[in-house]
Amino acid sequence: MPASQPAEKMGKMKKLRRTLSEMFSFPFFSSFCCLLPPQICVTKMSTRSCQGTDSVIKPLDTIPEDKKVRVQRTQSGFDPFEKPASQPTSPKFGKADSYEKLEKLGEGSYATVYKGKSKVNGKLVALKVIRLQEEEGTPFTAIREASLLKGLKHANIVLLHDIIHTKETLTLVFEYVHTDLCQYMDKHPGGLHPDNVKLFLFQLLRGLSYIHQRYILHRDLKPQNLLISDTGELKLADFGLARAKSVPSHTYSNEVVTLWYRPPDVLLGSTDYSTCLDMWGVGCIFIEMIQGVAAFPGMKDIQDQLERIFLVLGTPSEDTWPGVNSLPHFKPDRFTVYSAKKLRQAWNKLGYVDHAEELASRFLQCFPKNRLSAQAALNHEYFSNLPPRLWELQDMSSIFTVPNVKLQTESGDSIQVCSRKNSHGKASCGSKH
Known part of the structure; x- marks a missing residue:
């Protein structure tokens, strides 16, 4: 039997390479x-x-x-x-x-x-x-x-x-896109210009609505995975963890999404999730852009991350979150009982922008099924002062093709983006307190 192992391994390699070659030539790739x-x-x-x-x-x-x-x-x-x-098969x-x-x-x-x-x-x-x-x-x-x-x-x-x-x-x-939202926020600490937050969020929701309608979950939303072009165009990137969800499934991993942007249902061990997984991340990123600090910057472990979430949104129970007691890692005696607060009590700058607090609260719902979808969010009153033509654009059309849609200057700086390095020569993002 040992002598047959090299032959089996070679057979597997040939099979893999044949699969790759066939896959990239098939129309249903x-x-x-x-x-x-x-x-x-x-x-x-x-x-x-x-x-x-x-x-x-x-x-x-x-x-x-x-x-x-x-x-x-x-x-x-x-x-x-x-x-x-004229050259569809250029070599x-x-x-x-x-x-x-x-x-x-x-x-x-x-x-x-x-x-x-x-x-x-x-x-x-x-x-x-x-x-x-x-x-x-x-x-x-x-x-x-x-x-x-x-x-x-x-x-x-x-x-x-x-x-x-x-x-x-x-x-x-x-x-090749030269920067990302993490670096952009690091270059402009203390919160972004409210108009720029609105344009970035609109583009994020636009991209998510597109993939969600095709039953695709990104599963790793965070500022580093949102690229920003020199014109201000935001692009979803790094689909290495994305999954096509064609049918209901209970087989997904709960070890997805960087800790700070991971929803409480996933932190508690749920593997039964859908597009609502991405929408929690949208809420965290929205607040980070407005406030200038990460919404829930857990510093220790999953327990610490959940405590930070419950401190603001309230510790869940079966009344507020049906089924929470059945989640693998939810043990009521392990968590301090907190009452829900208004979001502006935790992030005061939400109160300075019309409808921002209400929209953020629709994203940051502990009970997954209560989270607002990307498509519904695009029609929220928060975006009511944007040009109507933005909702008529073709998929491949940039929002910046619409007249008078452009980024505003951030805090007196040029909107040309470059990363500010710290003393170690590396950029930081979202960890300022």
Whole structure:
């Protein structure tokens, strides 16, 4: 039997490579994730978060802040990598030698991210190079990310331009966006301009509504995964933890979402969740943009994180949260009993913006089914003073194509974004007290 193991391993490798080759040539590639068994679709990852908070699962391609490079780039409404109609099968795309690696930006346990440049048109790109190892399950997180993104075309979702598959690697070629919301907030501490918060939130909800309508959950919403272009366009990125939810399921991992943005139902061990999982993260990010500090910056563990949530929203019971007693990690005697407070008591700046507190309260509901959906939130009164044309835009149209829609200057600074480094040469975000 031992002598047969090398042959079995080689057989598995050949099968994996054949699966990859076939997958990227099939027209139904974008639905591939739905076919993967749950134990393959959920992969644990661990890297340092921007806040310095430990998280069980974090994106592999988180780029150290001191390695990021600020560049100018075009708006994503125009995709320079789309193949011209007259050349639908240009051989230059899908080839490894069509891209030049400029510098390494970051490295995870199974992938390395490079800043690169396309030799086809000279545009900057981000190259996520996944190493295909002998273990069959190794690349499937990246395969899931690619399979989902290949079918998503929206101005507020990062564009996947190309996929390169070789014998040793799988490379995802993304549009290059020079900063993210974490760095933007670090550059402008104390809370963002209220008008900019509104535009960022509108774009976030717009992108989420698009994927939720396609039964896709992001599952890792946090400021580091929201890219910001030099025009102020916000893009959902890092779909490594995303899942296609085509049918009701109880098999999802509860070890998702960075701790500070993880909803109480998931913290308490629930694995039965839907789009409401992402909406809790939206509420946390909304408050962080307005107030200038993270909504629930747990510093110790899950117990500490839950205590911070219950201190503001009230300790749940079966009356306020039907079914809470059946959650694996809910033990009433472990938590101090708090009464719910008005959100402005915890975050005073919510009271300075019309309808902001009410909208935030609709996101931050402990009982998951009470959370406002992305589509419903877009029609909330908080956005009533925005131009009506924003609700008529095509998916690939940027909100900044609408006249008079633009970012305001933040606190007297230029709105050109660059990261402010701390004494250790790294950017911080959301951890100011």
